Amino acid sequence: xxxxxxxxxxxxxxxxxxxxxxxxxxxxxxxxxxxxxxxxxxxxxxxxxxxxxxxxxxxxxxxxxxxxxxxxxxxxxxxxxxxxxxxxxxxxxxxxxxxxxxxxxxxxxxxxxxxxxxxxxxxxxxxxxxxxxxxxxxxxxxxxxxxxxxxxxxxxxxxxxxxxxxxxxxxxxxxxxxxxxxxxxxxxxxxxxxxxxxxxxxxxxxxxxxxxxxxxxxxxxxxxxxxxxxxxxxxxxxxxxx
Amino acid sequence: xxxxxxxxxxxxxxxxxxxxxxxxxxxxxxxxxxxxxxxxxxxxxxxxxxxxxxxxxxxxxxxxxxxxxxxxxxxxxxxxxxxxxxxxxxxxxxxxxxxxxxxxxxxxxxxxxxxxxxxxxxxxxxxxxxxxxxxxxxxxxxxxxxxxxxx
Numbered sequence: 362x363x364x365x366x367x368x369x370x371x372x373x374x375x376x377x378x379x380x381x382x383x384x385x386x387x388x389x390x391x392x393x394x395x396x397x398x399x400x401x402x403x404x405x406x407x408x409x410x411x412x413x414x415x416x417x418x419x420x421x422x423x424x425x426x427x428x429x430x431x432x433x434x435x436x437x438x439x440x441x442x443x444x445x446x447x448x449x450x451x452x453x454x455x456x457x458x459x460x461x462x463x464x465x466x467x468x469x470x471x472x473x474x475x476x477x478x479x480x481x482x483x484x485x486x487x488x489x490x491x492x493x494x495x496x497x498x499x500x501x502x503x504x505x506x507x508x509x510x511x512x513x514x515x516x517x518x519x520x521x522x523x524x525x526x527x528x529x530x531x532x533x534x535x536x537x538x539x540x541x542x543x544x545x546x547x548x549x550x551x552x553x554x555x556x557x558x559x560x561x562x563x564x565x566x567x568x569x570x571x572x573x574x575x576x577x578x579x580x581x582x583x584x585x586x587x588x589x590x591x592x593x594x595x596x597x598x599x600x601x602x603x
Numbered sequence: 604x605x606x607x608x609x610x611x612x613x614x615x616x617x618x619x620x621x622x623x624x625x626x627x628x629x630x631x632x633x634x635x636x637x638x639x640x641x642x643x644x645x646x647x648x649x650x651x652x653x654x655x656x657x658x659x660x661x662x663x664x665x666x667x668x669x670x671x672x673x674x675x676x677x678x679x680x681x682x683x684x685x686x687x688x689x690x691x692x693x694x695x696x697x698x699x700x701x702x703x704x705x706x707x708x709x710x711x712x713x714x715x716x717x718x719x720x721x722x723x724x725x726x727x728x729x730x731x732x733x734x735x736x737x738x739x740x741x742x743x744x745x746x747x748x749x750x751x752x753x754x
Contacts, residue, residue, distance in 0.1 A: 377610035398676035421673035424621035498631035
């Protein structure tokens with residue numbers, strides 16, 4: 362299942378700018394970066410990626426609990442495309458030799474965790490079996506200033522593919538709703554890879570803005586990211602219109 | 604001192620309540636946030652109406668789970684001295700300020716900080732005026748806080 366990046370709450374900059382202008386105050390670029398917040402719902406993200414996301418500490422996170430949400434109520438995993446589905450590795454347990462692919466191993470850990478839960482082991486203990494590939498949902502808020510820092514690091518060609526895909530999807534979403542705040546990324550000055558993709562985002566935002574403007578207030582707009590961004594894994598982008 | 608509310612995200616209480624519930628639900632934050640009609644079922648979840656939102660936020664205030672109140676920003680235009688702004692900055696690391704004029708500032712923080720200031724024993728003078736604007740930005744939080752202070 363595709364990951365989802367949903368920008369569902371954000372500072373209404375046109376309103377903020379206008380309210381300040383009524384008082385004779387003009388916001389400079391530095392003010393725009395400080396005085397705002399963008400809240401994403403990131404769905405179907407691996408724990409491997411969410412560990413990287415929460416290292417950005419000047420942000421706010423609400424992540425799905427593995428203690429309160431038992432594996433039997435929420436289960437999923439993300440297989441890296443770098444591991445072929447048909448690639449098997451030999452393992453040995455209790456004298457038995459098996460050849461297992463990635464999905465087989467995921468299935469084993471799921472069975473074992475569910476088995477412990479069924480035997481009355483607390484979810485907070487049985488979840489220790491959960492692999493890094495297990496998917497999670499996380500609500501994340503950042504100021505524009507922090508988001509730009511996040512994009513500079515995580516949109517880079519040497520960033521890990523999953524968080525890089527999420528970062529570009531998020532950059533496209535904020536560029537759609539707040540073009541006056543998010544221009545080209547500073548990191549584009551030093552990287553042709555980033556420069557090229559910033560220009561792709563600029564084009565896709567320009568192309569889809571008229572469609573976004575027609576979405577009824579309160580509803581979600583499906584932001585088409587592929588094939589433009591050439592993401593390494595399926596990500597669906599959505600933006601709530603005010 | 605003069606404090607004027609100039610910006611906050613619409614539905615910010617519903618965002619915070621959905622973020623809170625998303626930690627304990629198999630359903631993700633946006634699905635909870637958008638679960639406003641009883642016509643569409645979301646397995647195991649109550650409809651996200653005013654009663655539900657108020658209940659979740661009240662619980663977060665009771666438990667001191669203030670982190671879920673951080674998913675927003677609230678901005679004011681403030682007439683205040685440098686000393687007043689400094690004491691505000693000293694009260695929390697979550698303030699952003701821009702100086703517009705000698706005694707005029709744009710000030711931004713989030714709901715968590717306002718709740719902490721509302722409950723602080725010796726809050727900085729400016730904070731009372733910021734907290735007073737909660738009735739517009741977050742009316743459910745404001746009434747819950749008022750009830751707590753009275754009791």
